[in-house]
Amino acid sequence: MLTATLEQLQASPRKRTIYVRVILTLLAAVLVFKTFRFFEDGLWYGGQTTDFAAFHIVAQRIWLGDLDLTYQFASFTKMQLVAAGGTTGVMPWTYPPQFDLLLAPFALLPGWAAYFVFTTITLTAYLMTLRTIAGNNFALVLVIFFPAIAITIAGGQNGLLTAALIGLLCISAERRPVLAGLALGVMVIKPHLAIAAGVYILLTRRWPAVLMAAAVVVASSLICTLVFGPQIWMAWLGSIREAAGYLEEGRYQLFRMISAYAALYQAGLPAAGAFWGQIAMAGLALVAVALAVARGPSPRFALGVVAVASVMISPYAYDYDLPIVGIGLALLLPDLASLASPRERGAIYGLILLANAYGLLQSARLSAENGGASGLQRYMTPAVGGFALMVVLAMLLWLLLRDAKPAAVRLHGEPA
Template identity: 90%
Template structure:
């Protein structure tokens, strides 16, 4: 049984230490290998490319003074083709200007060094945050999350950064709401992943966190306006509109997406039907957050539901966003052991592990078949991650509805 196999990791400190050492060593090897690969051949190679290549281009365009052009897909395509020296995988740019500002210093480093610095720092931040939350469950979580962390390292994506930020929100929500608000405000770099946490802060009336987050967003927006000009916001909104059409046409790597939209679209539904399916999942995710606040067994459990729900709201969510789910599972585990049977925990572990591993396995298969990045959108493999997270959400709702005791916290967040 999956539950027994995974939970055997927890049977002794020595066994936990071995699993942690082995997993961390493998992650370090992946980081070192990718850094060497980028040092040797650049961020662009063959038909594939690291997502970090786009990050590096944006950092450079900031100093060249034409950042707004990165939000025009036709212009950004030319930049990517020029950097790649030929045809390669292309992506539109839709990140808020605050993320551009975060990337700006990386322009002064060669691509491989910028990749190493960004990935190493965010990996360390995520692992320290996960360790602080997980305690003795750290080894178990590393095993379950290994595929998602590995694919995030491989592409140089920002899922480890957002995972660490959501983790900091959850760690500080109860006793240091202002610090939680700072981390929540910094999540403006990927705002669709912060909706559930924002709703939680409003439901529990943690006004210091809400006001601090709002102040961070407003202050950072003013800085971006001063540095990039007011036109940057018009360019950003235009980029989002273009990307929406890109998503409706199925031109993203949908098999690596973990949203209900991707799962239903790749299953054959038209874009409009898949969108409404996503709206239903987003609504149910927010219902789960509200139920966790009023019926969850503990504030920790409620925050775990918040973290898991974070990746279920937007149609644009990838496997590299799953480190946030790891934060949620770390928060949920103490209560899951008493609320659920071994079979139910096994189902949760299995669904999360499937969502974590599927994109990595499919990417490896496509690389072995020598499928170019440009041809990936025509590879209509199922978006299994989206279905797996639907199962996780359904189970969390079931646990909350079938009789979990009210949380030891009132709606406004004060001790009962």
Template identity: 65%
Template sequence: MFAETLEAVQSSPSKRAAYVRFVLVALAAIVLFKTFWFARWGGWTDRELADFDAFHIVALHVWRGDLDQVYHFEALLKMQMEAAGGATGFMPWTYPPQYDLLVAPFAFLPVGVGYLLFTTATLALYLVTLRAIAGRNFAQVLVILFPALAITIGCGQNGFLTGALIGLVCLNVERRQWLAGFALGAMVIKPHLAIAAGLYLLMTRRWIALGTAATVVLVSSLLCTLLFGWQIWTAWLGAIRESASFLEQGFYPLFRMISAYAALYKAGLPASIAFWGQAAVAGAALLAVLLGPVRNASSKFALGVTVMVSVMISPYAYDYDLPMLGIGLALILPELAKLASQRERSAIYGLVLLAGAYGLLQSGRLAVQFGQKADPDQHFAPAIGGFALMALLVLLLRLLLRGMQPSPALPRTAQATE
């Protein structure tokens, strides 16, 4: 069966090493290819902007002193068209000011060089963190996660950074709460992906971690206020309201989204019904976080479920956020064989693969059939990733509700690497 095939990846040290080498070489090749693409070398002088281009544009405006303008879509669209030399895609800016500070240094680098440094640094941090958590299951997780890693590299997004931060929370929550709290606080760059982890820390009374996270958020917010002025927060909140309206009207490339909202909306349901569906899924995801400790799941398994459902809470979640799902999968794998049947494991692996691969394959199909600037709204493309994650959530809830025996607590970082 499918589960047996994937689990055979780790059947021997030599086979594990071979698969790891293959995946890492493939990822390096994609990074190199996309570096040329972002740098506009060769035949890519006339290309549409991608996510890292947006990061670079914002970085430039940090130093120009008009950062608040990037939160106004009409002004940002003009900036993007200027950078693209013409038409560009739909890329509103809704990141908190803390992320503006993070990307600011890239203004001093060409786009291609900045992309290479950002992607290689965050990918390396993510892989080191994933390896520390996964241990001997590292090769299996890499194979299952490969499509999600490839698409994150392709657009130059920050999924590796957020995945690594959540991974650091998991590695340190037992014995270095201050470090776990620092990593969780740094998730202020994408706060909607930290909701589940915050709830888990609250449920398990990790007060030092929660206090440290709150301090990081407050201090970084104060720094942003001092640097950019109070108006930056008004501009940011205005951008969030504007993006909610854009989401309701379906302006985003919803087929790349992995949320229940996107899945239901693209299936033809009205936006109001799709939002209620998203609310129900978010509630079920938070219930999964609560059930872990209640049903006597081990710290490792409960954390794994928490991380996996983190990407299911917000209606605004993309396939490039899926590296976080790999952290959760690595945490639950050691116990999955005894808690889930072979069929259930096959379904879990397959759903993770589908969620990561669908947007990649669909983007490729649209580009081949209709050109690089194909509009998915004109050529119907459903949001299958959202349905895959809803099914995955049902499976995780089923495992938790089935009941578990108490297991050892989360091991030390050193033990996890054995």
């Protein structure tokens, strides 16, 4: 039923156009509404931490010359409280210095204008990349991923930027490896989401891409060292250790996370058990990448598995990272039509849609009940998105093992 409903979106160009226009209009409305609220009430309205509010603070501290203090949770908490003008939610800062450098120009704009420019650019880049990859499936992917795209816009997060970079890598991997390497290198801003793509580049021996990615990482690291001073790296590493303890204590909004760690932790496992579950899931995700390269029906399908696996390696992955999975689904769809039955495709669509919508719906529910997603309920709310993606990965592995053929057969045809 779900398969037929969603795939009917592609029945005619007219239907596809209507759905695309409706979804794009809704996304634009979210962007305009949030910009207006930020203009009227500031980035901290409602007593909640907006992700872009933290981005803007970091950009400002760069020009004030004390960026390293943002990597100390106690200091960054004070900065957020001062900026909010009172009590608010707070978050640690763990992004690599390269992302700080990218944010620096946005300090020159008021918060609402910086949010609008950043989100408009990243949203446009993502939609253009997704449209190029999805083709006639663009409407279907937009419908499934509307909740994740909307929540990313609402928070001003960088999930659209990282998804656009992964998409550019996938578009360029076969014929423009240098451009693919450039995209992979820029993913240093969120390196835990680039592991699967890096493994793919190595397995397929795209050496120009490897060299370009390495050059980007080294060059950007040198620039950051010159701009921020060598102490920035120790500050960054210290924040990662602090954040690990933060995660172990369950102090993040785990119900919005999509990792195996969050799913298992919220299900009642101790932190150590959830961590080992995450390691096992990361291993399976990389096995899926290797299997897709060796036995996948096409390079496009293998890249789709790479994109899906990207969000399953690290314990720290949120619903705003799901636009990367949108790139993956767009790549997988042509081969899924022949590899998977309508029921199997419906299950994949439904599980991904659940992962997309769950965090948004739970945030809305908790906000309505408690005036904010906080307190005991927040810590007891299950992290369903992680379980949904685990099942999707299992289904992709099953399809690869059941129906795929060795690379020699895939490339040269069935033997006589």
